[in-house]
Amino acid sequence: MPEPMMNLHVMAAAIPEIYLTAAICVVLLFEAFVGSKRPGATGTLTLLMLVIGAAVTVAFADVPQRMVLFDGNYIADPLAYVLKLAAFLAVAVSLLYSRAYLQSRDILKGEYYVLALSALLGIFVLISANSLLTVYLGVELLALSVYAMVAFDRESGVAAEAAMKYFVLGAIASGMLLYGMSIIYGLTGTLNLDGIAVALSAPHNLGVILGLTFVVVAVAFKMGAVPFHMWLPDVYEGAPTSVTLFIGTAPKIAYFALALRLLTHGLAGVKVDWTAMLTPLAVLTLVIGNTVAIAQSNLKRMLAYSTIANVGFILLGFIAGTASGYTAALYYTLVYILVALGSFGVIILASRKGFEADRLEDYKGLYRRDPLLALAMAMLMFSTAGVPPFVGFWAKLRIFQALWETHHLWLVVIAAATSVVGAFYYLRVVKLMYFDEAPETLPATAGSFGVRLALGLNAAAVFVLGVLPAPLLDLCTRVMH
């Protein structure tokens, strides 16, 4: 056994994880000693920690090329760097939006922030996973934190039900993942993704496909692809909106990374097989996600089905199977997170103490009550629908391009057709906000100046990135090559 190299120079690339682990301990201790006397202070500290973390990541983790640390368990590359910064941003923004919401529902507790940070650590572990062992630990770290966050509002029966469903189905998915991993490990003799890639580049045995099937099922479950999507609408609807905002954004980065590291790197040798498995999943996901969303009267549930539909698009990037396809999938994921942050943020701002603005009819005439919020929501909805000049248009276009280059004509047709169907329910929200009369009983919207400013910037980013798509696109292209 070679002596493991563990010195500060080598560990510098792993600073984000090390810092975050320390931050979890600091926040936990702060909550224990100070938090109970000053409610809300822990939240401020957490946001500060996230900002420092992002700065530390920029200073130390910006590696010029691929580095493998910790005896092959950890990988640092430009992609991981960008994804980690995006995750920092997504978590910070979602915690910023949800603060007033947590306070008004009496669940503003320090543990919420500790769990959010540990979920972020799980996301980081997944982003930088280079062995089956770290992939599994990342999945569990993220999932365990999120289950607890969904159940965080103990007074709510719906939230408890959602958490229970999520927990049981998540456990089954973890079991699937472990089963698949054990078969792959048994047949290749290594846990390391580089090692597995080498073993599978030689003529390999077909038992690997068996393991691959379980892995694909687990990945599809985590991403929420049809027919493994059943948990998603229930969890999105049942969880407190601040938690829906959280689980609808940053974890998507992790699951994108999970699919990328496992399928396109470790299991690249069986690409033909996983492409064949993902294709029907993606088609089903696009069709069912977009059509079922039309029938929803609950906005959170509708956005859940919209998430499912968007996952279909991300899967299409993987099906294209080229560098430009993966770039498109990365771009789509980042754009989707930006839009999801804004849309769930609007729901949070439209809600008040004792009133959840989660039904579509709660948005009738929002324009007259709060023009700014309505404008932000309209921009976000236009973006998700893929209307130019908003950024969602470019994301969809890139996916179409990648599919076109690889001659997946019929997939382009299906994706375009389902997008048109999808445009209906996004634009319906705009119609409700601008052209319908508001019922008298609806309460005013909430939000401090800072939060409203952040949401405004969020919506503005959707527009600015749509007018100037080049910087983000170039960044995605650079880190994927």
Added chain:
Amino acid sequence: MRPTGEVEAVLVQILFYLFATLLVAGALGVITARNPVYSVLFLVFSFVNSAAIWLLVEAEFLAIVLVLVYVGAVMVLFLFVVMMLDINLAELKRGFTRFAWLGWLTALAVIVEIVGVIWQHGLGGVDVSRGFVSEPANYSNTLELGQVLYTRYAYPFELAAVLLVVAIVAAIALTLRRRPGQKVQDVSRQVAVRADERLRVVKVAAEKRP
């Protein structure tokens, strides 16, 4: 005794299939038993059998830990919890059996697929008939584990530790309730208490019995 000859190899194989069969039977028992207490006992049985299989492949440390930690501690605790929960079984089972056929059908399909793949293509690559390489008698797999746990696997090991912290935080956040007016003991106050806080001597004027 370490198997050296042909007879011992056959004996090990027989033992493996015996324990493997019992393990699968136990696992089936876990999910089919009507009473949750029986399910837990079946799970204990499965753990003991997998520990036996680990012993056969000379992973003594893991086998002992499995029995000590899982059977000895975790499952006993589990048994307590299951016995303390007041579950109405009939209520629980009513919706369950309605979809049981779907579960069996899925399980059957998966089994057929697995057997089909192995049947058609074999396990290639992996020579299952060869078995494990035997280590010398003084070989210590505890030492071996200790050598890699904090070096090669330091990163996953630390992550597992964080995972446990998260589990504790989550469990406490979800279950600890501080209700106002709840009657709880404050140990530090109990210890720090002085006699005059507890005992008040009241002077009562003596009176004659009427």
